[in-house]
Amino acid sequence: MTDTPRSGPHKVLLAFYALFALAAGARALVQLTTQYDEAPVAYWLSLAAAVTYALGWVAIRQASVGRTGFASVMLWVELAGVLTVGTLSLVERDWFPDASVWSDYGIGYGFVPAVLPIAGLIWLRHQKRRAHAA
Structure with missing residues (x-):
């Protein structure tokens, strides 16, 4: 992957995705190991969210250099998860x-x-428009 200058919104997205991957993952792992019997479904869903955030971070990073397909899929999967x-x-x-x-x-x-x-998704749409304009 080639290094390209990252925009402000891109840096913010990457920071939030990294933060949420770590926070959700740490929370889920602690809860799964110490409180499993209390709410296993919720704790497994938190771990799934952490994995989604980690994959979202990778996808958004790739999208900044023109590989937008994976990012599009991951962002829609994440939105569907949150809504569901x-x-x-x-x-x-x-x-x-x-x-x-x-x-x-x-x-x-x-x-x-x-x-x-x-x-x-808004940032990704902007990325796609910039790529088509170039």
């Missing part, structure tokens, strides 16, 4: 005795989990 888990956590409260990263659309994280894939 967010809705299920509101409709089926019994399934979530403890919150996951994506519960209630990420309310425990200031709704950043819901906004992050949308911001990524």
